[in-house]
Amino acid sequence: MVTGGAGFIGSSLCERLLSEGHHVVALDNMFRGRSENLEHCLTHDSFHLCSGDASSPEDLQGCFDLLGGIDLVHHLAAINGTRWFHKAARRVIDVNINATLATIDKALEWGARYVLASSPEAFGDAKTMPLKEDNESVFPNSAQHQRFAYGASKYLDEVAVYHAVREGLDGRIVRPFNGYGVRLMGDDYGQVVAMMFHAVRSQQVIHVHGDGQQTRSLTHVDDLVEGFYLAGHLDRGIKGQEMRGAAFNLGSQEEVSMLTLAQAVNEVVGSQAVDIVFSEGYHGDSSRRLPDCSNALEYLGWWPSILLSDGLRTVWSRLKGQP
16 A cells, blocks of 8 residues: 555665565545556556545545455655645644554555655755664744654654554655656646756746755655665565664755756756756755665665756656656
8 A cells, every 4th residue: 555656766766666566555635646647557457546645544444445455555645745744734743643543554454554754854854964764853832833843743654653663663764855747746836856846847937945055855756765665665674673663864965056957957857947946945055965875775775866967857858758
């Protein structure tokens, strides 16, 4: 089962699981998921799409009954997108925490392996880089802003997984760093790469927050899906390590400023390049984000393989309808 299976990462993960011979059910309420993301899955005999809520035990059990059993839960359902963190903090907290608790309960009941899609936001406003799997989480006073409605809920999701591991759950945690790809939402509630490409396609300006010097590690969806797949597929690490309770950062090692990213997008689109303007950012925006992926390399044999320049060209080609 892939919760959030019609979403950006979830739909690509469904495709990968099907290609490996698995029977897959995707559960999604289509708040941010899109059925067109699953066009390559819907005709597959081993795939089912269920409309429902990942925080509902009844909807989760319906997926179990549909497949006749579930041995692996990839839990990706959540409300993401920075604007949502500020505009709908309570809903973000509600969905992210309650869906995680419900899916953990069902995974324990079913004896299923469990992979949580967490986030680097679970580290809060940590200043020490690169972010290691066991890094301390640092959150500002909650009266300042609501950005960490998402990050703090992901932190609590991880707490819940570790507690369940002590109760017998084969749980693993994956933290994808700033994924991008052609299915990423580019509207005002989307993420940065897609928003920049959307600006180009509509011939509007690219907005860069603040002075544009804040950095991210932008990771192509194909690299992320490989990490998710390995985190769920492997019984033990590649050197025989115990996987229960293991956490994996998945991210590019190219630390790129947002101004540099905007310039790179303009370079990729060539004659369709648009102006770059500086605008006010969101409260609590992290100044840097760079992952330490040593656990992913040590346990999964995973390392990012797609350079940002290549990934941006691939996304632009597909947005233009090229293969």
